[in-house]
Structures are given as structure tokens and as C-alpha cells.
Amino acid sequence: MTPRLGKAPSSLSVLSTLCGVTALLLGTGCGGPTGSSGTADHPSPLRSQRSLVWKGCPLPGQPGRRCTTVKVPVDPADAGGPRLGIAVSRLPASDRSRLIGALVWNPGGPGISGAYVPAAQLPPELGKRFDLIGFDPRGSGRSAAVPACGEAAAVAEALEGGKRAAAAAAARTYAGTCTKKLGAMAGHLGTRSVAEDLDAIRAALGEEKLSLLMGSYGTLLGQQYLAAHPHRVRAVVLDGTMDPAVQGVRAALDASGSAQDKAYTSGGPEEKARQQLQSMLSGFTLWCRDGGARCPVSADPVGRALTAGGHQDKGRKEVLAAAAAGGYVPARWPELARALDAAAHGDRAGLRTLADKGFPEQLRAEAGSTLDLGYNLGVYCTDFAWPGTPNAIADAFHTADKESSFTAADYLPCAAWPGRGRPLGKITAPASAPRPLVINGTHDPRTGIASARAVARRLDAKLVTFTGRTHIATTGGVECAQRAVARFLVSGSLVSGSTEPLPTCG
Template sequence: MTYDCADVSVPRDWNNAGNGETYSIAMIRIRSSKQQGRIGSLLINPGGPGGSGIDTSVYLSFGEAFGGLPTEVTNKFDIIGFDPRGVGRSDPVKCISSEDQDESFAATPDPVSQADFDKLVALNKRIAGDCASKYGDQLPYFSTEQAARDMDSLRTAVGDDKLTYLGFSYGTLLGATYAQLFPQNVRALVLDGAVDPKQNFVEGSETQAKGFERAFTNFTNWCKATPDKCPISADPRKAVTDALSAAATKPVPGSDGRQATSGWIFVSVISSLYTESGWAKLADAIAELKQGNPKGVFTLADQYAERKPDGTYSNLFDANLAVNCADTNDAPSLDEVRRLQGEWRQKYPLFGGALAVGMLPCAVWQGGRDPYPAGAAKDAPPIVVVGTTGDPATPYENTADLASMLGVGHVLTWEGEGHTAYPNTPCIVNAVDSYLIDLKVPQEGLRCPAK
């Protein structure tokens, strides 16, 4: 493999491209020494928003033995990773202090008392104020639509007449937006782990609450069925909820000075549900926590939060906040958040209240808004939308909705667990690779087994 890096200059505001203000988009081209019959470039986005496409593409280039891209793909395409505007190496947004990050992740995920809720509101207002003070009028420029327009500049920069794209999770929203803006420039799009652009902010948050609750139930069922792999198999849900309750009054201290509060435990649960391999790690972490050892909890949580050993963070959640809130012009009021918190707690006991509270940052956001379009990709070629039946973060129901909205979408289903499907099983790999390489759309209604 050869690895070449470059930067592409793009307008800060595509609606006012002539004013001379620009951002620099960092990208990497990965080319196999065995490449033959090159088709073009495969642009990759890992999601987030806030995930580094450069880091993800380097990882995927390690090959199938490491869970990376199949050689059939790397032999035909240059792999192009990019950090979207505001992310990683591309003029990164950085406006949340490490101290505020720690406080945010450590906070009670579903505060019942008004005092605890108000404390979390104050924290989010402080963060919003810091971001507004630093970036001001730039904040709406970090929107998905602006980033999708950047992608067409990247297509031009690598010399492709048409875009071939692989987007995971939030990357499906970025790809869907591109397809609406530039349908004539699409060669092939794989959208894996669908976001439904038609959902409003509240609907999207509730869908995630439902997805995580279902994935957690799947974890508990696995736990009970494989007690040799799960030390909390007697009653996994109770073990987790007991750990959260105990942490509210007596959190276990960690070796780095942090305490394993209910917030950190909750983040570790979220982290573990993104992959089926995380289930055993969660079970071990909760069992060890009960014995006074929070190391497993912090390992899972820090992996999700991208918290480094020195206590600093990547800009994943700074960018996540900036993009999500720039995209959102229908965030609920504080009173509505509080009402939904109680309603969702009844429907989704472990995740409902917390996902309602998760809307607070955009409810108090001080930046301008620039919502993305939600419509058909008129005149675009067929687009493959991949869904995983046990996906917690982008629930399976979104898959058909996104395909239908685009008008040219074709659903490919993986009957598996975790977040996103490609390249997890031979069935999924064969279907996606045939589409990327030969433009062969998967058989209608194709459902790939878990293994």
C-alpha cells in the first residue's frame, strides 16, 4: 500500500463562495501495489458526525484479516479517506474543555430531580456559550449540506467523473444529501446504517432510544444463553441497573482520580452495544465494578468518548455537537425535553430518559442553523442502503425509509447485531462488492444471515 496525503481548499460558505474565506479539507489516498483494472476512487466516511475518515480508511486498508476492506475492492479502487470540515485534521472545531467533557460524561444520564436537571442545563449552556464565543457566525458552516458540497470538490480533486462512496451511520446522511444535490455525479453509493432525514430531531432521538433498548435486550438474551461467557447472566438487566443505582450514591473510585459515576457506566453500556464483541466486555466490566474495580467501565467509556490517557479528548464530540446543532432547526424547548424525559423513560426504561436529555445541547445552542434537504435523488442511479436488524444507533427501520425517500434506494439487510454491517459477513461482502465493482444491485429483499 502507498499512502499519500493532500489538502483541498473549499469555501467556508458554499452559498457565498466568492468571499475568499475557506476551510482546508484533509484527505488521504491509499493505493494497493496489486491494483489492476482501476475503476476510480472510493470515498469513505465513518460517521459520527465527527469521525475521522482518514483514520478509518487507514484501518480499513489493513485488509480482511483485520476486519478491513476486501482485496477485491482495494485492487480496483484508490481508497480515499477525508476528515469533513470541522473534524480531525480539517480545521477542527474545538470548543469544549476537557473538564467540561469529563463533567458531561460523568453526569447522571437521566436526572430525576429538578436540581440535577438544571445543573445539566447549566453545563450545556456553558458549553454552547464557549462554542459561540470562539466560532460565532461560522457555526452554521459546519452543517451536513456544506460538507456534502465539499465532497464534490474532493471528487474533482481525485479526478473522478462520478462519485463512488461508502458511508457508515451519519455518513449515510452525508451521502444521501450528496445524492440529492449532485445526482448526476453519482456512480455508486453504499449507505450502511441509515439515518432517516425525514425524521425531525425529536423523532430521531426517540428512534435511537428504541434502538438502544432493543439492542440491550438482545445483549441480555445472549448473556442468559451463554452463562460461561457472561458473569452477570443470572439477571443482566438488573446487574446493570443496580450498578447505575449504586453509583448514584457511592461511585467506585478509579486509579486516575475519576469516579465511576452513573454517567460513566451509562457511556460504557452505550459503547459496548456498537459491536457484538463488546457484549462480553460489558458483562465483565459490570461484574468487576461490583468487586470494586472500574477499569473495564472506564476502558469502554473512554473508547467511545475518545478520551486519551492524559485526560484530553479528540475533537469528535466538539464536531458532533457543531454539526448536529447546525443541522437542527427544530430542537425542543427545555420544558419539552423535561416532559419527553418522563414519557420516554416509561417506554424505554434504560435509554429513554437519557436520550431525551441528550437533546439538551441543541436545545440551548447559540449558533445559526442550516438544515439538510430531505427528498428524492432524482435521476441518480441505484443506491444501496444497508441495514442491520440489531443496530442500536441507526435502527433497522430507518433503512427502508431512507431507500424510499431517495426514490432509487435498494435495501440490503443483515440479520446481525451491532452498528453497521459491511464488511462483516461473506453474504454482505459479496453483495456490496458486486455493486461497487460491477454496479450489480443486490437482489431485491436480500437478507444476509448473522454469520
């Protein structure tokens, strides 16, 4: 769930990161098992249409990664109309003999380039048993990125000056100018369209069913796909869950930062370093704990990293740089473990060596976001319910938060945006649909626990909560949640043949 432009660059960067990729370390803030798609007991090979052309697109830690483009209609209801290309990646499962099928990752945003799947942050079992599929949602990244519209400065100036009529006129002008620039895509950037793109990806891959791992804003996609194509879903995890039934004003305020950002970034330097290290070392920690003697810091990897950082800024920066360099490349994990262990005994040479290697530049380039206001409006104005006029939108913002005029200015154009009028609302799924697993922190600053509970009730889902503020636990290093996600996705169901219950978080 990405904060809007113009609020505070630091909060924009931090929360983009927490939607599942790598921004914390980029220097910006820091249903049951199915037939032919395969199950844990009856794996099947990956099938892909001959029309897809796969090319190697390796990344550090992902030498076997391949990429392709799937063509989809701009308007899902007009299959014969103009088409656009969706950038898709595939990281083949490492244990081909026990392949379950395709697992699609979406980090949220909206607008985060999801073609990079941060496999090193995920529970290792997922990369062993699934082909990990990522894609850039339409209008973002390499999927026909829409042109930038910039900020609605005239709307903000008029609204903050109390000139309601001028603000309304400026909002309509902005909407008209921006939607003309975006063209046919303007009214087709919402989650309903992306869900149809996802089904086109499934068909192009040749998969009868997909497993889904959806984070933050991506949880709306998971819910919509489950509702629209329940027979195409093997299992779905919603991590950091948004409620599509909230009004647009509420969704916008939750995404805008302010108090939520302060809550997330509260605490001293050591607490902030802990939050960053927990995310950076998300996969490393699981590997380390399960590795026994091969990992000398297995008792408490994050704790040992904090100790190695010490109480001075210089030491913390050094250990954060080493974690950024090593945490995302599994081949570097043994070196990172030795370096952390040596640092605890006064030898910091290993940390310095890793820090000098730096965060892989290729990953930095892959972890981009489309954060223009016009793109965001194309999603939010379509997905949520809004009052019918700019003035009514302004009134609703003022009622919800008297200090929200800056945020309100961004969303006044929703009154004139094409494609609005069919909000997602309370998404439900047929009784035959698989029951999702919903993951959420008790104090998540982006997706509150109330939203997770509402969605879990609506979809008859299993809800796993954990105490804390981490947003997207699967890539955020919340171990109990990670293990629950891995077991659920591998088994494919809450009521699978396994007699072991899902891990719980206290």
C-alpha cells in the same frame, strides 16, 4: 453513529469501533456506470489537480498510502470567505489496469477520523479496482479540529433537580460559550457542509463522478451528496442506514446507548468474542474463503478462531490479541491462518507469536474520534429538527423516554445553536440519480431496520438485509452483505450489464 459523552465509556468505545474502524481491538471494547470516471469495462486513470501536494503517509498494510489537504470555505455559501483544510488520503488501486475510479469511504460517527480507510476489513475486490479515498470531516481529526467545549454539567444538574428555568438558562449559556469557542465553524459542522466538502474533494481529485461507501452516520452524507450532486455520483452504498427524517430527540436517543448498547453486548463471553472476531477478521475471512488450499481454515475462519480460543478467558484473550495483530495487515494473513490451524491441533506457539506483535500502533493513532459534546451539537443541532425552546426539548425527551433526562441535558443547547432551522428532513433525489444499495441488520442496535426501509423506499434503493446485530456489515464481517456491496460497486448499478443478481442474505 457515536454515543454521546458521559453515558458510559465502554459503550462509547464499542460503538465508535463499529462505525467502521478499529475500536473493538483498541482495548476499549473491543446510477449507472459513467464515462470519464471509468467503468468496469472502460477504466480511466486517476486525475488530480496540480495544486494538490501528495505526500507519502504509509501505514501497516498500506505502504502506498498518500495524503494531502484540500482547502474548502468554512461557509460553503461564501466561496471567498475564510477557508479550512480537509485532510484526505488515497490508497491506490492495486490493479491499475482495471481501475474503475475513486471510492470514498466514510465510517460515520459523527467525528470518526475517516482519513484512515480500513482496507483490510473491506472486500478485497474494492482495493483492487478502486482508489480508496478517506477524509477527516471538517472540525475533526486533522481537518481543523474544533476546540473542546466539555460537558454541559450545569444543565444536567439543574434538569435532574427539576429546575427547568435554571436548566434553560444554563443551556443557553453553554450554547453561547461553546459556539463562541468554535467560532465560524459552529454553524457549519452539519452534513450539508460536509457534502460540499466532499464535492470539493471530488473536484480536487479531478474525478467527474465518485463511488461512495458510507457507514452509519456517514449514510446521511451519502444521501445528502446524492441529492445535492446526483450527476457526480457513480454508485452509492449506505451501510447501517440512518433516516434523516426523524426528529432530533429520536436521533439523540438512538445515539445515546443504554438499551441499544445492552442489546448489542448481550450474550456470554463466547458470543462477545464471536462478535469481535467477526469484525477483526472481516477481510481475512473473505481472503481465506476465496483462497482455497492457501488457507487451511477456509471452511469457517471465525469458527476456527473461536475454537482456538477455547472456553477460558486466557485462551480467548490470546486469540483476540492474535486476530488484532494479524487481521488488519494482509501480509500477516497467511501467518494468522497457519496459527489458527495449528492451535486447533494443540500448538499455540503461532498465536502467541502474533499476539506478541500486537495491534499496529500506527493504526491505533489513526483511528481516533472527535467526541466532544460541542462538536456533536454542531452536527446534530443542524442536521435534525428540534423543538424551539430548551423546555420544549426537555418535554419531548420526557415524552419519548421518561428516563432520558441525562441525554436531554446534552441537547437542550440545540434551542440556541447557530445554523439550526434547516434540518435535512426527508432527503430525496431526482429520478435520474443512481439508485443506492442499502444494507442493514434486522436487529442493528444503532440504525434500526425501519430506518433502512424508509430510506430505501424514499430513494428507490435496493435493500439487502441480514439477520443479526452487526452495525456496518461491510467492515463487520457479514459475508453475504460484503459480497453484495463488492458486486454492486464494481458493476456501478443495480441494472448493469452483468446478468448475475446481487447476492442475498437469508
